[in-house]
Structures are given as C-alpha cells and as structure tokens.
Amino acid sequence: MPLRYDKTGNVGVMTIDFPEKRNALSYAARLEMERVATEMRDDPDVRAIVIAGVPGAFCSGGDVSSFGKATPVEMRDRLKQQHRVTRMLYDMEKPIVSAVDGPAFGVGFNLALLSDLILASPKAKFCQVFSKVGIVPDGGGLYLLARIVGVQRAKAMFFLAETIKAEEAKTLGIVHAVRPSETILDDAMKLATELAAGPTRAFGLGKAMLNRGLDMDFSSYLELEAVGEAYIMETEDHQNAIKAFLEKRKPVFKGR
Numbered sequence: 001m002p003l004r005y006d007k008t009g010n011v012g013v014m015t016i017d018f019p020e021k022r023n024a025l026s027y028a029a030r031l032e033m034e035r036v037a038t039e040m041r042d043d044p045d046v047r048a049i050v051i052a053g054v055p056g057a058f059c060s061g062g063d064v065s066s067f068g069k070a071t072p073v074e075m076r077d078r079l080k081q082q083h084r085v086t087r088m089l090y091d092m093e094k095p096i097v098s099a100v101d102g103p104a105f106g107v108g109f110n111l112a113l114l115s116d117l118i119l120a121s122p123k124a125k126f127c128q129v130f131s132k133v134g135i136v137p138d139g140g141g142l143y144l145l146a147r148i149v150g151v152q153r154a155k156a157m158f159f160l161a162e163t164i165k166a167e168e169a170k171t172l173g174i175v176h177a178v179r180p181s182e183t184i185l186d187d188a189m190k191l192a193t194e195l196a197a198g199p200t201r202a203f204g205l206g207k208a209m210l211n212r213g214l215d216m217d218f219s220s221y222l223e224l225e226a227v228g229e230a231y232i233m234e235t236e237d238h239q240n241a242i243k244a245f246l247e248k249r250k251p252v253f254k255g256r
Contacts, residue, residue, distance in 0.1 A: 002029040010196035012046040022060035048196035052099040059108025089114040093204025095195040099188035100124040110139035120166040121181035200255035
C-alpha cells in the first residue's frame, strides 16, 4: 500500500510510502488516507497524530501521471473525496504533527499545512507548484496558507511557484522548528507523545475555536469561548488538574 498506519502508545502514525514517485499521492493513496484518518479520529486511544513520508520526501504532490485522464465528473468526485480527508484533518480534535524530511510540493505542502505543528529537516522544501502545470491549488492550500503568511505572500507563492527552504519556512511561520534529518521522526514522535499526554479535550476544543474564530466576528467568537469554557470545565481532565493543583502535584491527563 502507498500509505502505512501504525500506532505507538497514544500516537497514531500515518506514513506516505511511495518512494518510487517521491510519495506522490495516487487516488489509491487518497482513499487509504481517508480510511486511516477516520480510524485515527474515531479511536479514543489515539490522542495525537504524526504524518510523515518515507525518508527523502514528505509528499511531492499529486501523481501527475493520472492528470488529464479523468472526466470533469470524475475529477469532481475525486476532489470531493479529497475534501473529506481535508475537512477531517482540519477538524481533527487531536494535535497533528508533520515531520517533513524532503520535498512537500503541491498537495503535499497543503497536507503539511493541515497539521498543527510542522517539524522540518534542512532537506525540507515547500512549494505551491500548481501554476507550473496550469492548475489552482487543491487541498485547501490557499485558504490555509493565507492565514499563516498573509494574502499577498500566498499569492506570490502560488503565482511564482517559489520553493521555500526550511529556515525560511520557519521565519514565515509555516514551520514550528527545524530538526536534523537523522532525528526528525524521533523528534516528531517525542513531541506527539508529549501532546498525547496532555488534556486532549482541551486541545481539541481550543483547536476548533481557533479554526472557527478565523471566520467569526469578535462577539460571536466570545460566545463560542463562553460555551466552550463551560463545557471543558466539566471534563475529568480539568477536575483532576484542579485537584492536582490544590495538592501541589503534577496532573495526569487521561484525555477525558
């Protein structure tokens, strides 16, 4: 399969494994990604997620060999399937860490943008390559990118198909941290394991509030905040954390 799924403790790991095409996403890989994303979302034991590619590439984009062979109806169906995955990862109420150790081009770049924290090695390169084949970005790319780097910079990255290296991506706020290629997957697992030990419900609700808040006026956001706070204070993790604080010890979160 062009995609592998493993679970280590409370961390689900989705690995793109199609090295002969630098991890380009075929339609079969996109279907498998939907299945894996659904499993990770619905498994209460998975409290954080890592997305990675086999060494040498994160994801070089879509499988160009399949371009031009679909009718408009078939292409719309394919995009609707991809959008199910896009929405699922965007709405995932669990922290997602991407480990980028090589090219993240096209939809691969946009897949990385769907994560909450991106770790990149010095080998990482990011490119909105779509204009080179005369199409617009898919996978929610421009929507996500403009919210990180601003509208004008997002336009430039699309129009010019600029290749952005790891350190520049960090400066732009795309990348959380740059880590050595030799340790990047271990570093991503360490970070995800730390997040998996945190207050999963609070992380998930806070993430949802952040995502929704970008499209709300301030008053609507404050109402969302009030409802969210009232809900989250009823969780077992919050109650245990208060007890731990009063007892002057470190809380143990269970994701409930």
